[in-house]
Amino acid sequence: MSQSIPSSRLSVHSSGADGDRRRPNTWQAIRAEVLGRIRSGEWPPGSLIPTEQMLSVEMGCARATVNRALRELADSGIIQRRRKVGTRVAATTSRRTTLSLRVIRDEIEALGATYRHEMTECLTCAPSQAAMQALQLDASERLLLVKSRYLADARPHCCEAIWLHPRLLAMPGGAAADPGLFAAEPPQEWLARSLPVIQGHVSILAEAASGSCAVNLEVEPGTPVMAIERVTLLDGLPVAFARQFYPPRHRLVLGD
Amino acid sequence: MSQSIPSSRLSVHSSGADGDRRRPNTWQAIRAEVLGRIRSGEWPPGSLIPTEQMLSVEMGCARATVNRALRELADSGIIQRRRKVGTRVAATTSRRTTLSLRVIRDEIEALGATYRHEMTECLTCAPSQAAMQALQLDASERLLLVKSRYLADARPHCCEAIWLHPRLLAMPGGAAADPGLFAAEPPQEWLARSLPVIQGHVSILAEAASGSCAVNLEVEPGTPVMAIERVTLLDGLPVAFARQFYPPRHRLVLGD
């Protein structure tokens, strides 16, 4: 059976030991080339770059490969693509970075510290103002409020308050039957386990530690803390509203 | 010339008006199907799912399409893929979300507010402790420190302190010649313009407003502020260290 050998591939390999790069036709190589031309000023911000067709000819690869490279750059916000118009170098350098939100147990263990969890409160009550807004309900509703804190080598790492909608607790495997469940497993982990793929919104803000938050983090009331708010959706409806607080030393690092 | 007609496509279309979905063979549809099986518990966390080959047969599409779908899920942290081993549903629900960091002018204009910028300080001095660490240099170095604030409808939106390495100012089009440049154009925008594709690190933390930061944001000293720290690299070396502070009301929203 005759193997079909891509000519461009062959010609490159036959040119001998010229290379640091293994194969010049990877989408990563194309991406690097395009990035280089943008960086060098050859394709300044706001300008149109050649079409996929033209680039595939110039770079000696398939259009799909160019497409893959340009799609990655578009996902990073470096270029903008529109049908019929073409591909434009982004005018404003707005970078898109990724943030990995891990379960707190992982966060602590990644530090090489010993993980511990304590439930500090667990009660049924009316929602706070913020919880009402986040969960889109009114004051007549009754929710489960669970407060916890997480320790890394016995030092406070994070504390958390989470409002759980009855709809969530009524789920199969839910905690409706056993209200003491969250003493053993933090609500966040239970949530991650119960809803295999979590959907929702996340936002980050700075706040002054108040009340139980200051106590749990062992800081003075009024100390700045970083708050991560998460609304978890189930079938498109909000069912949990969590606020996690981190002491000032904590740093959220973004990156690929 | 005979056109090659994908049989699966044809058979689907010939089955008549059964569908809300236009085409069932898109990678988005495959992704949704896989996601559904994970959510339903058919493929529980930690389990192996079928190979691309098997899925492509089952779903009646090309393996490349399955690959695209699964790659997207892997990028979101929902599944983990390893050659020879297969594809596994992620055990810990660690979600990866994206954060768009825009230039502050865009941030303010997106609020529908009027943008204004003021340079409050501009001096050459020795680096602070944090700047030394971020820029990997010692106290003998002299840097340009520029402090600015940004106003949205005349209300303080953000303030910024940025340390610039001489190497950066010496660039073509640099500010070495004209130290008053940053009165007209904020350093961050100048940076975005000068370095078309910015590389660097970003981290987020909560701090107490102090000194000029409190003054510029018009808040009491000690007020919690959210700080975004950015180190900008040029040819792999750090050349700028920026700290942007936002008042407590500010909310960083993550999401696609």
Next chain:
DNA sequence: AAGTGGTCTAGACCACTAA
């Protein structure tokens, strides 16, 4: 050595949109 994902290719058609 063998199995799995990662990628490239050539060709085709589709979807969107400015002119």
Next chain:
DNA sequence: TAGTGGTCTAGACCACTTA
């Protein structure tokens, strides 16, 4: 209507990793 990006396909080879 025409031009551009978006996607699918079938087949092939490569790269990595476990056995």
